[in-house]
Amino acid sequence: MAxxxxxxxxxxxxxxxxxxxVYEEHGNALLAYATRLTGDRAAAEDVVQETLIRAWRxxxxxxxxxxxxxGWLLTVARNIVTDRYRAKAARPAEVAESPATxxxxxxxxxxxxxxxxxxxxxxxxxxxxxxxxxELYYRERSVAEAxxxxxxPVGTVKSRSHYxxxxxxxxxxxxxxxxxxxxxxxxxxxxx
Numbered sequence: 001m002a003x004x005x006x007x008x009x010x011x012x013x014x015x016x017x018x019x020x021x022v023y024e025e026h027g028n029a030l031l032a033y034a035t036r037l038t039g040d041r042a043a044a045e046d047v048v049q050e051t052l053i054r055a056w057r058x059x060x061x062x063x064x065x066x067x068x069x070x071g072w073l074l075t076v077a078r079n080i081v082t083d084r085y086r087a088k089a090a091r092p093a094e095v096a097e098s099p100a101t102x103x104x105x106x107x108x109x110x111x112x113x114x115x116x117x118x119x120x121x122x123x124x125x126x127x128x129x130x131x132x133x134x135e136l137y138y139r140e141r142s143v144a145e146a147x148x149x150x151x152x153p154v155g156t157v158k159s160r161s162h163y164x165x166x167x168x169x170x171x172x173x174x175x176x177x178x179x180x181x182x183x184x185x186x187x188x189x190x191x192x
Contacts, residue, residue, distance in 0.1 A: 015059040019052055022062065026070050033074055037081045047084075051077045121171045129164030132157055 030051060034044035054076050055062060062069050122130050135146035136157075143161075147154045 015056055018059055018062060019056045022055060022069060022073070023052060026073055029070065030073050030077060034077050034081065037078065043084075047077050047080050050080050054080075117172075117175075121168050121175075124171050125164055125167055129160055129167060132160040133164050133168075136161055 027048065030048050031044055034047040034051075035041055038044050038047065051073055055073060061072060122133065125133070131150060132146060135141045135149055136143070141149065143154055143157050147157045150157065152160075
């Protein structure tokens with residue numbers, strides 16, 4: 001940072017008065033020029049503000065008598081716009097999120113919860129049912145490959161997978177049922 005933004009003693013008040021007079025004299029022209037360069041009024045106002053801050057920091061450049069003040073201000077404004085354009089071009093384009101353009105990386109919290117829920121439900125199954133589902137769905141094997149891997153007939157794999165999925169559905173239904181807190185009998189408080 002080139003310098004502090006607070007008044008710099010006795011000289012600070014004269015610099016401030018100088019910048020106020022510069023703004024009163026050149027502010028409209030500077031804003032029109034910046035608006036033409038940026039095509040955006042809000043961005044142009046930011047450029048004017050940054051230009052005046054730089055003028056305040058380099059007040060001696062305004063009063064040294066070399067060249068015109070307006071020329072110096074317009075050059076500074078053009079350089080600020082150029083710097084912003086280059087900085088924006090150096091970054092990847094920003095794309096707003098929408099259903100048509102989903103984020104590159106979704107929040108994985110839901111998939112973690114789903115995984116934990118399924119693993120908890122699988123733990124409630126018998127080892128035989130769990131093994132069949134693991135082979136068919138996790139390892140993505142066919143029924144014949146799962147039967148070969150587990151050393152059981154193809155019909156048994158089909159039967160176990162049917163009953164395992166039925167048991168999983170029941171487990172999920174039980175987990176989603178609302179639990180009603182029950183008040184233990186005989187714990188009524190008597191207020192005298």
